[in-house]
Amino acid sequence: MKKVVSTLAVAGLVLALLMTASCAKKEAPKPQDVSVNMFQLKVEIKDALDGYAAAYSAAHPGVTVKVETLGGGGDYGGALKAKSQAGQMPDIFQIEGMGHYEVWKDYIADLSGEPWVKDTDLALKVDGKVVGFPVAIEGYGLAYNADILAKAGIDPASLTTRAAYEKAFKTLDAKKKELGISAPVSMAASVAGGMWWVAGQHNLACYWGGGLAFDDTSVIRKALQGEMDEPRFTQYAKYVQLLFKYADRNILLNGSYDDQVGAFAQGKTAFLHQGNWVDPNLKQLGVTFKIGYAPHAFLDTEEKGLYLFAPSWYVVNSKSPNAQAAKAFLAAMATTPEGHDYMVNKAGMIPAFKSVTLKPSGQLSQELMAANARGGNYGVFFGMLPDGAGQNVFAPVYDLFAQNPANLSQFIADMKKAIAGLPGMK
Amino acid sequence: MRKKTLVNMLFLAPCVFAFVMIIIIPFFLGLYYSMTDWNGVNPDVAFVGLRNFKSLFSAPDFIYSFLATLGYTLINIVLVNVVSFILSLIVTSKIRFRNFFRAGFFVPYLIGGIVLGYIWQFILNSILVDLGEALSLEFLQSSFLSRSNSVIWAMSAVNTWQYAGYIMLIYIAAIQSIPASLMEAATVDGAGYLTRVFKILIPMMANAFTISLFLTLTTSFKQFDMNFTLTNGGPATRFLDQPVKASQLLAMNIFNTATANRMAEAQAKAVVLFVSLVVVALIQVSINKKKEVEM
Numbered sequence: 203m204k205k206v207v208s209t210l211a212v213a214g215l216v217l218a219l220l221m222t223a224s225c226a227k228k229e230a231p232k233p234q235d236v237s238v239n240m241f242q243l244k245v246e247i248k249d250a251l252d253g254y255a256a257a258y259s260a261a262h263p264g265v266t267v268k269v270e271t272l273g274g275g276g277d278y279g280g281a282l283k284a285k286s287q288a289g290q291m292p293d294i295f296q297i298e299g300m301g302h303y304e305v306w307k308d309y310i311a312d313l314s315g316e317p318w319v320k321d322t323d324l325a326l327k328v329d330g331k332v333v334g335f336p337v338a339i340e341g342y343g344l345a346y347n348a349d350i351l352a353k354a355g356i357d358p359a360s361l362t363t364r365a366a367y368e369k370a371f372k373t374l375d376a377k378k379k380e381l382g383i384s385a386p387v388s389m390a391a392s393v394a395g396g397m398w399w400v401a402g403q404h405n406l407a408c409y410w411g412g413g414l415a416f417d418d419t420s421v422i423r424k425a426l427q428g429e430m431d432e433p434r435f436t437q438y439a440k441y442v443q444l445l446f447k448y449a450d451r452n453i454l455l456n457g458s459y460d461d462q463v464g465a466f467a468q469g470k471t472a473f474l475h476q477g478n479w480v481d482p483n484l485k486q487l488g489v490t491f492k493i494g495y496a497p498h499a500f501l502d503t504e505e506k507g508l509y510l511f512a513p514s515w516y517v518v519n520s521k522s523p524n525a526q527a528a529k530a531f532l533a534a535m536a537t538t539p540e541g542h543d544y545m546v547n548k549a550g551m552i553p554a555f556k557s558v559t560l561k562p563s564g565q566l567s568q569e570l571m572a573a574n575a576r577g578g579n580y581g582v583f584f585g586m587l588p589d590g591a592g593q594n595v596f597a598p599v600y601d602l603f604a605q606n607p608a609n610l611s612q613f614i615a616d617m618k619k620a621i622a623g624l625p626g627m628k
Numbered sequence: 629m630r631k632k633t634l635v636n637m638l639f640l641a642p643c644v645f646a647f648v649m650i651i652i653i654p655f656f657l658g659l660y661y662s663m664t665d666w667n668g669v670n671p672d673v674a675f676v677g678l679r680n681f682k683s684l685f686s687a688p689d690f691i692y693s694f695l696a697t698l699g700y701t702l703i704n705i706v707l708v709n710v711v712s713f714i715l716s717l718i719v720t721s722k723i724r725f726r727n728f729f730r731a732g733f734f735v736p737y738l739i740g741g742i743v744l745g746y747i748w749q750f751i752l753n754s755i756l757v758d759l760g761e762a763l764s765l766e767f768l769q770s771s772f773l774s775r776s777n778s779v780i781w782a783m784s785a786v787n788t789w790q791y792a793g794y795i796m797l798i799y800i801a802a803i804q805s806i807p808a809s810l811m812e813a814a815t816v817d818g819a820g821y822l823t824r825v826f827k828i829l830i831p832m833m834a835n836a837f838t839i840s841l842f843l844t845l846t847t848s849f850k851q852f853d854m855n856f857t858l859t860n861g862g863p864a865t866r867f868l869d870q871p872v873k874a875s876q877l878l879a880m881n882i883f884n885t886a887t888a889n890r891m892a893e894a895q896a897k898a899v900v901l902f903v904s905l906v907v908v909a910l911i912q913v914s915i916n917k918k919k920e921v922e923m
Contacts, residue, residue, distance in 0.1 A: 277887065279887065279889070280887070283668045283669060286669060301889075305667055305668070305669050305670070305889050306669060308669075308670070308671070309669075392774075392862055392863065393860060393861050393862030393863060393864055393873055394773055394774065394859050394860050394861075394862025394863055395860070395862070396860050452757070455770075455774045455863065456753050456771055456773065456774050588888075589888040589889045589890070590884070590885070590887070590888020590889070590890065593884060593887075593888065594689070594884055594885070594888060597864070597873070598864035598865075598871035598872055598873050599864070599871045600864075601862060601863055601864035601871070601873075602863075602864040602865070602866065602871045605863065605864070616870075616871055619870070
């Protein structure tokens with residue numbers, strides 16, 4: 203009996219081995235069919251992109267575009283590393299700036315010859331070569347609730363210097379009860395709430411690029427060498443101090459994204475430090491009041507521009523045999539009416555291509571599009587920083603300053619030290 | 629006989645295969661990567677010797693995380709074991725509904741650390757703060773999680789809430805394995821309740837303490853999930869004149885280093901975590917073993 207059982211077990215094991223071996227051999231693809239695998243991280247456009255890819259595949263026989271999405275709380279970078287280790291590198295993937303470019307450069311193809319290159323200012327360029335397709339334009343200023351400002355007698359068009367902001371914040375703070383607000387500004391800066399990026403990336407971007415020409419990266423280049431422009435930073439630090447001082451304390455020190463956006467949507471604050479990506483949230487929260495963007499004017503001199511950037515870029519896997527088909531897919535997105543319709547109407551994004559004439563529906567997105575047409579905006583360069591600089595280095599500095607906004611000199615000293623450490627992070 | 633060896637080996641093979649593939653090989657690969665400059669992607673990996681380890685011990689954020697982890701572990705060992713021992717005494721006494729209490733105390737352990745972190749974040753950040761405002765109690769009005777000197781204690785409290793029920797089960801089993809005659813004899817000889825607990829119960833269940841201390845020590849040392857959702861490392865505090873994250877324990881420090889594509893450095897930190905955990909655990913077990921008594 204024992205013998206029978208053991209022989210059976212052995213036979214079973216051998217059989218299992220054979221089956222796995224034979225499974226691996228199946229599915230040799232037909233040579234003429236090309237399958238483009240795309241791996242992207244914007245969860246909010248998943249359905250729209252899936253739909254567009256399906257329509258594109260249907261219209262182009264022989265090409266199948268498959269989209270896989272991982273983002274939000276998911277670890278996109280980790281998953282991409284796992285794919286590359288497993289030899290399943292996608293044909294199109296997404297990177298978020300120079301830090302990621304440095305990591306993935308062996309897999310990134312040159313896109314300089316693509317038809318959409320001339321149609322955009324926001325392609326990712328490295329040493330004169332175009333390597334990244336801008337996914338969308340995002341941008342921000344200080345969003346304001348026009349109704350509250352009107353009630354308080356503040357003209358949003360006057361908010362172009364730090365002094366003007368200080369006056370406006372003071373007025374709002376004095377009229378808190380009358381206006382029904384808890385604080386003038388809804389700002390988040392906490393490590394605990396996971397909101398370090400509002401301060402350590404987007405707000406700090408004002409110091410890197412504010413008041414300069416759109417592609418002037420001199421300040422951040424100096425920082426990457428470890429040097430801080432002290433007079434400029436002092437003006438910036440005073441602006442941060444102002445925002446922190448007049449922000450709702452609980453949201454500033456502990457709040458999550460929902461807390462921050464929710465407070466503004468409920469009319470509990472007059473200003474919100476967030477970009478146009480909050481449009482769908484505001485819509486969901488039933489916002490009916492008029493919203494606009496005022497510039498982050500931190501300098502002593504006047505500033506009128508908003509901050510515009512491509513938050514991420516699609517790149518094509520240079521080692522893939524399907525690179526041509528992948529490039530064609532991206533080109534179609536940028537140049538065909540179907541592609542434009544997908545980007546604007548389905549995915550609700552602001553395309554980075556000038557030939558697009560469709561208009562987005564969100565109030566803040568419309569403001570940005572108008573600002574983009576007007577010109578005089580500022581670039582956003584935090585993507586040039588080494589990976590982890592925002593989360594691990596700047597985040598605790600801002601968190602500490604938020605706990606005690608009175609200590610301006612300490613904040614400047616901490617940031618000086620943090621910037622001096624940047625060259626060592628490479 | 630020979631055939632039996634073959635069968636044994638065949639039965640062992642899947643387990644050995646899995647163990648080698650997912651424990652042994654990654655362990656040595658990890659040791660190797662900790663001495664390179666690998667970023668997780670780049671196929672050209674250069675060997676840099678002990679450079680990663682040297683830079684660790686001059687980085688304030690790592691030293692802070694290391695000390696915070698030690699402190700957190702110490703607090704946990706005391707808190708979890710004292711609470712669970714008291715709970716086990718209560719539910720092995722003649723109290724009514726004791727089976728209900730046993731189940732009730734154990735339930736938090738069944739909730740995952742991620743979910744639990746969010747639940748307690750809500751309690752500490754919203755409910756307690758609102759309560760403080762409603763009752764105008766000043767010390768409740770800012771969240772315990774937003775104060776750098778209380779955040780580790782808040783984490784330990786949550787961890788105790790989760791883990792005490794589990795350790796309690798181990799103590800219950802140990803208490804029930806002590807012969808009732810021993811306790812009765814002591815009672816007849818005139819020993820009071822506390823004397824019985826300290827002179828008989830505790831020495832008799834020393835092996836349970838060995839296990840429980842070991843479990844609390846290792847789980848606190850490797851704490852990640854609850855840390856991640858409850859505090860995310862915040863708030864910031866100042867250490868060696870540098871802003872660092874006040875509740876960033878070692879595992880989270882490693883995670884944050886790794887997600888910044890600094891794989892080799894993260895691996896070096898993981899090796900340090902592993903070695904210190906082995907050392908501390910060995911010391912703890914050898915001390916505890918000496919106190920165990922044989923029946």
